[in-house]
Amino acid sequence: MEYFVIGEREIVLGFMLVGVSGAAVSNREEALDAFLDVTGQSNRLNRIAAASRPKVLILTEDVSDMLSHEVESHQMTGKAPLIVEIPGLNGHIEGRKNLTEAIREAVGIQV
Secondary structure (H helix, E strand, C coil), rough: CCEEEEEEEHHHHHHCCCCCCCEEECCCHHHHHHHHHHCCCCCCCCCCCHHHCEEEEEEHHHHHHHHHHHHHHHHCCCCCCCCEEECCCCCCCCCCCCHHHHHHHCCCCCC
C-alpha cells in the first residue's frame, strides 16, 4: 500500500475507484482513530502492519483542520507517511495556501 486517504465518504470512494485505500470519516474521533492507525501511533492493536503502512497519507483540508495538532506533531518527526492535503467536497478553504502558492513561496520564483 503506497497511498491512503482520510476524508469525506465521497472523496474516499473516488480514490477507491482508482485503487487507493481509505477511511471515510465524519468527525474528529473517527479521523483521529484512522490517523493514528495509519501512522502507527495507535494504542490499540494496530490494524495496519508496519511493512504495509502507506508512504503517502492524503487528508482533506477539513480533516487536516480537525487534526491540526496531531498532523503537525507527526510532520515534525520526519517519519513516513508524508502528509498531503487536498481540498474537500466544499472546495479550497479560504485563507489556506494552495500547492502553487506554497511552491512559489518555497522556491521564490513564479512558474
